[in-house]
Amino acid sequence: xxxxxxxxxxxxxxxxxxxxxxxxxxxxxxxxxxxxxxxxxxxxxxxxxxxxxxxxxxxxxxxxxxxxxxxxxxxxxxxxxxxxxxxxxxxxxxxxxxxxxxxxxxxxxxxxxxxxxxxxxxxxxxxxxxxxxxxxxxxxxxxxxxxxxxxxxxxxxxxxxxxxxxxxxxxxxxxxxxxxxxxxxxxxxxxxxxxxxxxxxxxxxxxxxxxxxxxxxxxxxxxxxxxxxxxxxxxxxxxxxxxxxxxxxxxxxxxxxxxxxxxxxxxxxxxxxxxxxxxxxxxxxxxxxxxxxxxxxxxxxxx
Ligand code: ADP
Numbered sequence: 508x509x510x511x512x513x514x515x516x517x518x519x520x521x522x523x524x525x526x527x528x529x530x531x532x533x534x535x536x537x538x539x540x541x542x543x544x545x546x547x548x549x550x551x552x553x554x555x556x557x558x559x560x561x562x563x564x565x566x567x568x569x570x571x572x573x574x575x576x577x578x579x580x581x582x583x584x585x586x587x588x589x590x591x592x593x594x595x596x597x598x599x600x601x602x603x604x605x606x607x608x609x610x611x612x613x614x615x616x617x618x619x620x621x622x623x624x625x626x627x628x629x630x631x632x633x634x635x636x637x638x639x640x641x642x643x644x645x646x647x648x649x650x651x652x653x654x655x656x657x658x659x660x661x662x663x664x665x666x667x668x669x670x671x672x673x674x675x676x677x678x679x680x681x682x683x684x685x686x687x688x689x690x691x692x693x694x695x696x697x698x699x700x701x702x703x704x705x706x707x708x709x710x711x712x713x714x715x716x717x718x719x720x721x722x723x724x725x726x727x728x729x730x731x732x733x734x735x736x737x738x739x740x741x742x743x744x745x746x747x748x749x750x751x752x753x754x755x756x757x758x759x760x761x762x763x764x765x766x767x768x769x770x771x772x773x774x775x776x777x778x779x780x781x782x783x784x785x786x787x788x789x790x791x792x793x794x795x796x797x798x799x800x801x802x803x804x805x806x807x808x809x810x
Contacts (some may be wrong), residue, residue: 508569508661509534510555510692514759515564516548517716525550527716537685539703539724540696542713552666555694556586568692579715582610585663585691587648587656588606595640595665597652599631602639603657610658626652629683645676652683662799663693669702681705704785712792720792724785731783731791736768738778746806751775755790757805764809788795 510533517526523650525547532559542548553559555719556568557577566573573580578601594602603622612618616695626632629649650669655663665684669677685706695706703710704724712720735755740748745764748754752775759765767781768774 508690508692510662510694511566511567512551513565514563515551515554515566517547517554517559517561525716526554529564529713529718531717531721532710532720533694533707535690535692537687537693537707538697539707539710540694540702541698541700541710543698546698546713547716548698548713549666550716552586552664552694552696555662556584556664557581571713573783580662583661584656585657585660587655587663587665587668596638598627598636598638599653600635602650603653606654606657612658621657625656626628628656629653644671645673645680648672648676648685652680652687652783656687661691663687664696665694666696667698669693669697669699671679699790700786706771712789714793720788724788727788728783728785731769731787733780734769734771735781735783735787736770736774736778737765737781738768738775739763739765742809745809749806755787759809764805785800 510531510597512529512531512533515526515529516524518524529547529551531781538685540548540551546550550559555562556571557573557580560574560783568580571579571583584772600622603625604618607618607621612621621634626635631649631653634646635643635757639650642650651668652665668684669680683703684695697703707724710720710724711718712721719800738748739760740763742764745757745766748766752766753770754766755769756767757764758767767787767790768778769787772782
């Protein structure tokens with residue numbers, strides 16, 4: 508079963524154009540939707556999840572016309588929103604039973620079985636009767652996965668899941684996500700490149716409401732081989748390098764700025780060739796003025 512998004516556009520009443528003619532075909536497996544904050548990811552996720560309407564375009568999950576058969580879609584959907592904190596006073600077991608009822612699991616013993624299995628799967632058996640309000644960020648996210656898995660969905664949407672998790676919680680959470688069945692379409696929406704790199708076989712990059720890349724992370728990285736160059740520069744010359752070279756990213760390593768440039772040939776003295784990574788793909792796919800702005804902002808931050 509595939510998710511097909513065709514020509515979806517959305518402009519908010521204040522004039523913000525959040526989605527501009529977005530088309531995507533998303534196969535089963537883990538799909539990464541990567542983009543900076545404000546790119547339109549949540550708008551697209553909420554539209555797919557039938558939580559809001561686009562101005563134009565169409566969306567299909569297999570045979571289901573999402574905009575016309577919202578109810579049918581919701582039955583097949585598992586949605587893990589950015590913030591699962593609205594149920595602070597409830598316990599995981601009460602909520603899982605409740606969501607199972609909503610998904611049409613009418614037998615009480617089946618609901619109990621499902622609740623037990625899901626709590627075990629996300630390793631929250633011991634916390635089953637505790638209020639969500641006292642959970643750590645990682646526990647809340649794991650609970651969110653359990654909720655998303657109720658009803659064995661064909662489409663699972665995970666919106667910005669690792670923001671706010673500490674590194675150990677993040678790894679645990681990503682491992683759990685990677686175990687979700689490969690028959691479902693799983694969309695991981697994130698601004699964190701490493702999340703996509705670690706989990707997704709297919710991806711798209713969205714910026715300013717437009718899809719600027721769609722394909723496999725590995726192929727995109729391979730395509731940049733021999734074109735990524737790195738140089739450690741002084742803080743004083745950072746801005747100068749930004750204007751002379753097409754700098755795609757700047758990092759501080761041990762307090763020292765290290766720039767990366769994408770070029771067919773060695774761009775200048777002291778540049779060393781390095782292996783491309785998904786961040787290079789992400790940044791090279793961004794518009795030229797975006798590089799200039801970020802380098803300028805980086806230089807000002809360090810000044
Ligand atoms: P992302 O999830 O990638 O951060 P969003 O879809 O949340 O992006 O936002 C896309 C753009 O739409 C942003 O400019 C954001 O400020 C704007 N936006 C989001 N929701 C609303 C809203 N309800 N009303 C007006 N503008 C909105």
